[in-house]
Amino acid sequence: MSFDVLQEKIIARKNPTVAGLDARIEYVPEHIRQESFFAHGESRRGAAEAVWQFNKGLIDALCDIVPAVKPQAAYYENLGWEGMALLEHTIQYARKKGMYVIADIKRGDIGTTAAAYSEGWLGKTKIGGTSCAAFDADCVTINGYMGFDAVRPFLETCKAEDKALFALVKTSNPSSGDLQDRTLDGRTVYETMGALVEQWGAGTEGKYGYTRCGAVVGATYPEELEKLRAQLPHTFFLVPGYGAQGGTAQDVRRAFHEKGHGAIVNSSRGIMCAWQKTGKNGLDFQEAARAAAIAMRDDIGAYVAFEE
Amino acid sequence: MSFDVLQEKIIARKNPTVAGLDARIEYVPEHIRQESFFAHGESRRGAAEAVWQFNKGLIDALCDIVPAVKPQAAYYENLGWEGMALLEHTIQYARKKGMYVIADIKRGDIGTTAAAYSEGWLGKTKIGGTSCAAFDADCVTINGYMGFDAVRPFLETCKAEDKALFALVKTSNPSSGDLQDRTLDGRTVYETMGALVEQWGAGTEGKYGYTRCGAVVGATYPEELEKLRAQLPHTFFLVPGYGAQGGTAQDVRRAFHEKGHGAIVNSSRGIMCAWQKTGKNGLDFQEAARAAAIAMRDDIGAYVAFEE
Numbered sequence: 001m002s003f004d005v006l007q008e009k010i011i012a013r014k015n016p017t018v019a020g021l022d023a024r025i026e027y028v029p030e031h032i033r034q035e036s037f038f039a040h041g042e043s044r045r046g047a048a049e050a051v052w053q054f055n056k057g058l059i060d061a062l063c064d065i066v067p068a069v070k071p072q073a074a075y076y077e078n079l080g081w082e083g084m085a086l087l088e089h090t091i092q093y094a095r096k097k098g099m100y101v102i103a104d105i106k107r108g109d110i111g112t113t114a115a116a117y118s119e120g121w122l123g124k125t126k127i128g129g130t131s132c133a134a135f136d137a138d139c140v141t142i143n144g145y146m147g148f149d150a151v152r153p154f155l156e157t158c159k160a161e162d163k164a165l166f167a168l169v170k171t172s173n174p175s176s177g178d179l180q181d182r183t184l185d186g187r188t189v190y191e192t193m194g195a196l197v198e199q200w201g202a203g204t205e206g207k208y209g210y211t212r213c214g215a216v217v218g219a220t221y222p223e224e225l226e227k228l229r230a231q232l233p234h235t236f237f238l239v240p241g242y243g244a245q246g247g248t249a250q251d252v253r254r255a256f257h258e259k260g261h262g263a264i265v266n267s268s269r270g271i272m273c274a275w276q277k278t279g280k281n282g283l284d285f286q287e288a289a290r291a292a293a294i295a296m297r298d299d300i301g302a303y304v305a306f307e308e
Numbered sequence: 309m310s311f312d313v314l315q316e317k318i319i320a321r322k323n324p325t326v327a328g329l330d331a332r333i334e335y336v337p338e339h340i341r342q343e344s345f346f347a348h349g350e351s352r353r354g355a356a357e358a359v360w361q362f363n364k365g366l367i368d369a370l371c372d373i374v375p376a377v378k379p380q381a382a383y384y385e386n387l388g389w390e391g392m393a394l395l396e397h398t399i400q401y402a403r404k405k406g407m408y409v410i411a412d413i414k415r416g417d418i419g420t421t422a423a424a425y426s427e428g429w430l431g432k433t434k435i436g437g438t439s440c441a442a443f444d445a446d447c448v449t450i451n452g453y454m455g456f457d458a459v460r461p462f463l464e465t466c467k468a469e470d471k472a473l474f475a476l477v478k479t480s481n482p483s484s485g486d487l488q489d490r491t492l493d494g495r496t497v498y499e500t501m502g503a504l505v506e507q508w509g510a511g512t513e514g515k516y517g518y519t520r521c522g523a524v525v526g527a528t529y530p531e532e533l534e535k536l537r538a539q540l541p542h543t544f545f546l547v548p549g550y551g552a553q554g555g556t557a558q559d560v561r562r563a564f565h566e567k568g569h570g571a572i573v574n575s576s577r578g579i580m581c582a583w584q585k586t587g588k589n590g591l592d593f594q595e596a597a598r599a600a601a602i603a604m605r606d607d608i609g610a611y612v613a614f615e616e
Contacts, residue, residue, distance in 0.1 A: 024424070025435055033436070042436035074421045078428030080442035081393035088388055106417055108451050110481040113382045116332070120386030127333055128341070128350035134388035143416050145453045146479045147486030171454045173418040178455030178504060184492045196486060 003164050003214065003236045004206040006100045006139070007261060009067035014306045015297040016260065018068040018102060018238070019289075020268025021058065021090060022075045023051040027273050029282020032057075048082040051075075054285070055090045058272065059097050061286035066293050068100040070238075070266055091137050101137045102238065106168065108143030108150050115153040122165075123157040139164045141216060141238070144193060144200075151200050155212060159204065164212045164236070169194045170228060172218025172241030190224065191231065198232045208261050210236040217255065219247025219265065226254040229262075237263040243270035243296070253303035260305035267296055311472050311522065311544045312514040314408045314447070315569060317375035322614045323605040324568065326376040326410060326546070327597075328576025329366065329398060330383045331359040335581050337590020340365075356390040359383075362593070363398045366580065367405050369594035374601050376408040378546075378574055399445050409445045410546065414476065416451030416458050423461040430473075431465040449474045449524060449546070452501060452508075459508050463520060467512065472520045472544070477502045478536060480526025480549030498532065499539065506540045516569050518544040525563065527555025527573065534562040537570075545571040551578035551604070561611035568613035575604055 010016045025033065025047045036050035059069065076087035091101050107117045116125075121140045124131035144151055144167045154165050170180055170190040180190040194215060201211025211234050217225050219241035229237070237255045241247040242265050255263035274292035275285035318324045333341065333355045344358035367377065384395035399409050415425045424433075429448045432439035452459055452475045462473050478488055478498040488498040502523060509519025519542050525533050527549035537545070545563045549555040550573050563571035582600035583593035 022421070024420075025433075037436055042438045044433075044435065044440050044442070047433075047435045047440075072417075072421055072424075074415070074417060074424035074428065077392075078424045078433040078442055080396055080428070080440075081389050083428075083442070084385075084392040085389035106415065106451075107382070108416070108453075108476075109380075109382060109414055110479065110483075112332075113330070113380055116380075116382035116386045120382065120388070120391075125333075125352075125355075125386040127352065127355045128345055130350045132352050132355075132388075134352070134386055134391070143414075143451050143453055145416075145451055145476060145487060146481055147483030147488070149481040149483040168416075168453060171418065173454055173457040175418075175455030175457040179453060179497070179501060180455070182492045182497075182500060184490045184497065189487070189490075189492065189497065192490060193487060 002162055002206045002212055003210045004208060006068060006264065007208045009100055010264065011306050011308060013065055013067050014301060015065060015067060016256070016264050016304055017066060017293070017296055017300060018070045018264050018266045019058070019062055019066050019271045019293060020070045020072060020266055021055055021272065022072040022268045023054055023272065024075055025050060028054045029275060029285050031283060044079045044082040048079050048086040052086050052089060056093060057286050058289050059094050059099065061290045062293055063097040063099050065290065065297065066099070068102060068264060069094045070102040070104050072104040088135055091135055095138070100139065102139045102141065102166070103135060103137035104141050106141050106143050108146055110146050110149040114150050118154040118157040122154065122163045123161055139166065141166045141168070143168050144196060148200060151213065155200065155204070158212045164214060166214040166216050166238040167197050169197060169215040170217050170221060170224050172220040172245055172247070176218065194228050194232050198235050201234065205234055210234055210262060214238060216240065219252045220245055222251040222254055225251070229254055239263055239265045243267045249299045249303055252300060256304050259307040265300055270296065310470055310514045310520055311518045312516060314376060314572065315516045317408055318572065319614050319616060321373055321375050322609060323373060323375060324564070324572050324608060324612055325374060325601070325604055326378045326572050326574045327366070327370055327374050327579045327601060328378045328380060328574055329363055329580065330380040330576045331362055331580065332383055333358060336362045337583060337593050339591060352387045352390045356387050356394040360394050360397060364401060365594050366597050367402050367407065369598045370601055371405040371407050373598065373605065374407070376410060376572060377402045378410040378412050380412040396443055399443055403446065408447065410447040410449065410474070411443060411445035412449050414449050414451050416454055418454050418457040422458050426462040426465040430462065430471045431469055447472045447474065449476070451476050452504060456508060459521065463508065463512070466520045472522060474522040474524050474546040475505050477505060477523040478525050478529055478532050480528040480553055480555070484526065502536050502540050506543050509542065513542055518542055518570060522546060524548065527560045528553055530559040530562055533559070537562055547571055547573045551575045557607045557611055560608060564612050567615040573608055578604065
């Protein structure tokens with residue numbers, strides 16, 4: 001779904017945040033892990049089943065207060081095909097519960113390959129005379145290093161299926177400057193990438209003024225975030241780096257436009273692993289995640305308006 | 309396995325090429341497709357089973373003359389988890405047949421996420437007290453836009469498991485210049501990325517002098533290829549763009565060092581879809597692929613030495 005749908009879900013819940021579902025098996029509470037290992041062994045199947053129970057519990061606990069989830073593909077791929085089946089089930093369960101699903105896949109490839117990725121993650125694959133969905137998320141993250149060839153097929157699927165994407169611009173990690181901060185024809189690589197993103201999306205604006213081609217901009221570089229917000233007026237931002245990585249509400253407020261539109265802030269471990277800080281061995285993982293999500297909502301909400 | 313193993317396989321077969329396994333269901337000959345659709349329906353399972361028979365047949369036909377295969381993840385992901393199971397089986401079958409497997413995944417993410425990707429594709433995932441392999445390829449492609457944070461975990465797995473990777477530098481597609489050709493502190497983005505790749509790999513050189521951190525450099529930009537070959541003496545090159553995309557043997561010869569070392573050239577449709585040009589409805593898909601692979605070997609081999 002386009003960013004209109006995401007923006008509406010944010011306004012309805014007065015909460016511009018997304019919960020990462022990046023479940024390493026170590027993040028799953030002991031009682032769930034043990035039950036699954038008992039039934040399926042310490043195997044990929046055992047891990048996938050445990051994470052499934054954990055993800056379902058998190059989605060149930062969060063779906064009325066958090067507008068979106070962001071499963072990170074890496075933590076499913078490292079469980080092989082059993083992990084990929086788990087990822088499909090997780091995406092479908094979250095959508096059924098009314099959440100907007102951003103599949104964090106950061107794919108980047110060209111032509112027919114990019115088309116195959118966009119079929120797999122947002123659209124449908126033609127098989128003989130029928131068309132089959134695979135992961136069927138609402139939105140994906142992509143990497144535009146290869147240029148517009150890598151973006152166009154995704155954008156076409158987005159238009160056909162009313163969906164959207166986020167391309168990497170300025171990422172939140174310590175070494176993001178290795179390439180992104182280099183100066184290029186008088187401006188940085190990340191600014192150049194930002195300008196490309198704004199240009200690639202042009203013509204796909206929805207009712208809030210944002211195109212279907214959003215940008216990933218980290219909370220950990222607040223000055224760069226502020227500069228990009230000013231340079232990219234029609235680009236919706238996905239903002240990682242809040243919480244564990246060091247970004248604060250004061251930092252992420254710079255991602256939003258005056259009316260509180262145009263951005264969503266991610267937290268993964270802060271919500272998912274909240275149970276590790278309550279001393280109850282994870283039996284309270286749902287309550288702990290919900291409390292952490294509410295605290296994050298209120299922390300960021302203090303600086304953001306929620307006008308229609 | 310490090311690039312030593314790949315270089316040895318190239319020398320043994322006197323063939324510096326890799327066959328792409330990018331099987332869209334349309335590329336599978338009719339008789340295989342029909343049999344699978346009859347058994348499993350026009351479904352993801354039906355498609356995955358057909359591609360599995362096709363891939364096995366291609367690997368059987370190529371394994372004594374072609375040193376490596378490169379399955380492109382997109383064409384498996386668009387069949388959902390059934391496609392990912394097919395990809396696992398394909399990788400394991402090719403390795404069992406003595407081929408070097410480059411999983412073309414172009415992943416790029418940071419810290420623990422990159423670690424999870426490298427567990428999933430090259431290493432093992434810890435599950436309780438055991439460790440489980442998932443896709444277990446010999447080598448992967450990655451995207452270094454996010455900087456060294458995105459590369460380090462892969463390199464660590466490569467050292468532990470004696471494997472290797474290729475990072476995108478100058479890609480073969482028409483719009484690769486959108487970002488890669490921009491000028492940056494006096495040199496282009498792709499040269500800067502190339503220098504980072506050479507630097508990231510430093511200290512991991514094998515007996516042929518190449519590090520574990522190779523580079524993807526397209527055949528379709530031969531001048532850039534020649535320049536990068538000179539600038540990156542310790543970097544092994546994966547060269548896409550030969551054949552269907554327009555790169556010739558005259559172009560790709562520039563990727564090799566004097567002794568014929570340091571590069572491998574990919575062909576996907578040229579080998580996989582060779583049966584479409586013989587007028588035999590795909591019943592000869594193995595012979596056609598083998599003949600195309602031999603023709604490619606001889607075409608490129610005319611310009612490349614195979615010294616030990």
